[in-house]
Amino acid sequence: MTAELLRIEKLVAGYGEARVLSEIDFTLGEGQWLALLGRNGTGKTTLVDTIAGVTTLHSGTIRFAGTDITRMRPERRAAAGIGWVPQERNIFRSLTVEENLTAISRPGPWNIERAYGMFPRLKERRGNLGSQLSGGEQQMLAIARALMLNPKLLLLDEPLEGLAPVIVDELLGVLRRLVSDEGMSAIIIEQKARKVLPLTDRAVILDRGAIVWEGESATLLSDAGLLERHIGVAGGKALRVG
Amino acid sequence: MTAVSESQEAVSAAAPEHLAAAQLRRRSAWRAYELVLWLVAVALIFLLPSKALLLTEIAIVALFAVSLDLILGYAGIVSLGHGAFFGLGAYVAGLFARHYFTEPVTGLLVAGLASGIFGFAASFLVLRGSDLTRLMTTLGIALMLAELANQMAWLTGGADGLGGFTIGPILGLFEFDLWGRTGYIYSLAVLFLAMLIARRLVHAPFGLSLKAIKANRVRAAMVGVPANSRIVVIYTIAAVYAGFAGALLTQTTSFVSPDVLAFHRSADVLLVLVIGGVGYLYGGIIGAIVFTLLRDWLSVITPQYWMFWIGLVLVVIVLIGRENLARWHTFLPAPVQRVFKRAASWRPGVKLGGGG
Numbered sequence: 001m002t003a004e005l006l007r008i009e010k011l012v013a014g015y016g017e018a019r020v021l022s023e024i025d026f027t028l029g030e031g032q033w034l035a036l037l038g039r040n041g042t043g044k045t046t047l048v049d050t051i052a053g054v055t056t057l058h059s060g061t062i063r064f065a066g067t068d069i070t071r072m073r074p075e076r077r078a079a080a081g082i083g084w085v086p087q088e089r090n091i092f093r094s095l096t097v098e099e100n101l102t103a104i105s106r107p108g109p110w111n112i113e114r115a116y117g118m119f120p121r122l123k124e125r126r127g128n129l130g131s132q133l134s135g136g137e138q139q140m141l142a143i144a145r146a147l148m149l150n151p152k153l154l155l156l157d158e159p160l161e162g163l164a165p166v167i168v169d170e171l172l173g174v175l176r177r178l179v180s181d182e183g184m185s186a187i188i189i190e191q192k193a194r195k196v197l198p199l200t201d202r203a204v205i206l207d208r209g210a211i212v213w214e215g216e217s218a219t220l221l222s223d224a225g226l227l228e229r230h231i232g233v234a235g236g237k238a239l240r241v242g
Numbered sequence: 243m244t245a246v247s248e249s250q251e252a253v254s255a256a257a258p259e260h261l262a263a264a265q266l267r268r269r270s271a272w273r274a275y276e277l278v279l280w281l282v283a284v285a286l287i288f289l290l291p292s293k294a295l296l297l298t299e300i301a302i303v304a305l306f307a308v309s310l311d312l313i314l315g316y317a318g319i320v321s322l323g324h325g326a327f328f329g330l331g332a333y334v335a336g337l338f339a340r341h342y343f344t345e346p347v348t349g350l351l352v353a354g355l356a357s358g359i360f361g362f363a364a365s366f367l368v369l370r371g372s373d374l375t376r377l378m379t380t381l382g383i384a385l386m387l388a389e390l391a392n393q394m395a396w397l398t399g400g401a402d403g404l405g406g407f408t409i410g411p412i413l414g415l416f417e418f419d420l421w422g423r424t425g426y427i428y429s430l431a432v433l434f435l436a437m438l439i440a441r442r443l444v445h446a447p448f449g450l451s452l453k454a455i456k457a458n459r460v461r462a463a464m465v466g467v468p469a470n471s472r473i474v475v476i477y478t479i480a481a482v483y484a485g486f487a488g489a490l491l492t493q494t495t496s497f498v499s500p501d502v503l504a505f506h507r508s509a510d511v512l513l514v515l516v517i518g519g520v521g522y523l524y525g526g527i528i529g530a531i532v533f534t535l536l537r538d539w540l541s542v543i544t545p546q547y548w549m550f551w552i553g554l555v556l557v558v559i560v561l562i563g564r565e566n567l568a569r570w571h572t573f574l575p576a577p578v579q580r581v582f583k584r585a586a587s588w589r590p591g592v593k594l595g596g597g598g
Contacts, residue, residue, distance in 0.1 A: 052464055053464075054460065054464055073463070074460075074463045074464045075463040075464075075466055075467060075468045075469065076468075078463075078464065078465060078466030079466055079468075083465075084464055084465060086461075086464070090458070090461045090464075090465075092453065092454045092457045092458070092461075092462075093457065094453065094456075094457050095450065095453055095454065095457070099450045099453070100454075102447050102450050103447055103450035103451045103453065103454045103467065104447075104451065104454065104462075104465050104466050104467055105447065106466065145465060146465070149465070149466050
């Protein structure tokens with residue numbers, strides 16, 4: 001049994017007075033990967049942003065690695081080991097690839113050379129500004145930047161969104177390596193459930209800001225009816241995962 | 243295999259931490275234009291001894307502008323009251339020399355310390371609000387300080403200014419001379435040391451994180467950059483630099499008046515940065531050279547209207563540069579740009595591959 005890394009209890013959060021999430025409860029163990037699924041506008045990004053600390057939290061608690069981080073500032077959460085890869089990538093466009101990585105690096109096993117080892121394409125473009133990168137390269141940079149924090153938990157918000165199929169395959173390969181080799185925990189949001197369910201241990205489906213299904217990823221992957229009922233598109237096309 | 247490729251392989255084979263350190267070192271290596279600029283500045287001691295007073299003024303304005311560039315160019319904090327730290331440094335240096343100790347390096351350090359403490363306290367005000375709030379806050383601080391200097395005549399001499407003190411020899415060895423040569427060498431040395439430290443700061447991860455804060459403060463916080471504490475640190479350092487600049491003015495002229503806290507000081511230094519470009523430190527120096535020479539020249543040929551021409555130059559620069567003032571060179575023809583870029587970015591040492 002894995003030790004608990006993240007515990008969310010009775011979480012109610014949103015933006016300003018608007019409440020998007022209601023009474024969310026779930027836990028994540030060390031080294032576990034969780035798929036966060038649901039249709040558009042069901043609160044997936046809000047949940048991840050709440051864990052990162054940038055939404056309005058109305059009630060509930062978030063405990064990370066045994067510490068209550070409910071009222072902790074975003075930079076303190078990042079320093080505590082929460083790496084965030086936002087939906088819109090949010091790289092620093094006026095900094096070079098290398099400066100993006102160096103600016104936020106923290107001591108630990110992940111350093112700039114290791115990040116380049118994971119993403120050789122970034123090494124080739126180390127002197128280019130963030131604004132000069134393609135969408136796929138920006139996504140790689142966003143993931144590499146999160147790794148430079150040496151996180152215990154990685155929050156990935158639709159990392160495959162809008163990328164060419166060949167880049168999607170490359171990124172899935174990277175995520176597979178992170179799952180198998182690094183022992184890192186992650187919460188990954190993705191519209192195309194079938195692409196990420198093979199990577200994850202568990203899945204949570206959100207609808208209207210509440211959890212409507214929670215269980216093993218393998219169970220969800222094998223039940224097309226369940227996927228169709230909750231996500232609506234049978235979780236995207238089947239993908240061969242090696 | 244060439245020596246260069248051998249060196250590259252040696253670097254690649256090094257431990258990752260060593261390679262990252264080597265990359266940081268290379269990024270902060272001296273560029274050709276920097277070496278030329280400092281060599282010319284030293285040569286002017288001998289080549290233009292009759293212009294030492296003007297050169298001293300350039301060095302002081304440059305240091306003041308570098309100080310503003312640290313907060314504006316790197317952390318993106320706009321300020322209309324940076325003259326407060328300059329003026330405070332100027333008064334502290336004058337009062338210290340008058341009442342305690344005339345040795346200028348000690349006075350310089352005390353003035354920098356006083357401005358730094360004031361800057362540290364003021365930094366918590368600039369953390370709050372947007373750019374407009376910061377403009378008003380910084381302006382308000384400068385105006386309050388100027389009025390205090392004016393009203394506290396028993397301490398500052400009021401509108402008549404603070405005089406009646408002499409500045410002793412630098413480190414007890416070098417007397418200030420009538421022609422300003424010692425003052426120029428002293429100011430240049432302080433500017434050089436300040437630039438050395440500033441270069442290290444901005445090329446270190448600390449400086450890169452400031453750029454990240456400038457790009458988007460909230461986003462920087464979300465990826466682990468402690469934006470508030472970094473802003474406090476750089477604002478305090480910038481205040482120390484401005485205090486040094488003010489102290490240099492006092493020590494090289496042996497006089498301080500409320501003019502050092504006037505609004506035009508803050509506006510002028512902003513203008514200097516606009517002329518030279520923000521976000522690369524040398525914009526402050528280049529801007530100081532252009533601004534001071536332009537002002538000197540215009541005030542001779544048209545004593546009553548020189549501000550008009552300075553204003554016109556500013557309007558033209560802003561119209562050409564638009565929002566990207568640090569990249570005015572992009573308006574030059576492409577071949578000229580390439581030559582400039584190659585010459586300016588040349589650095590000694592082994593190239594570490596990539597684009598770095």
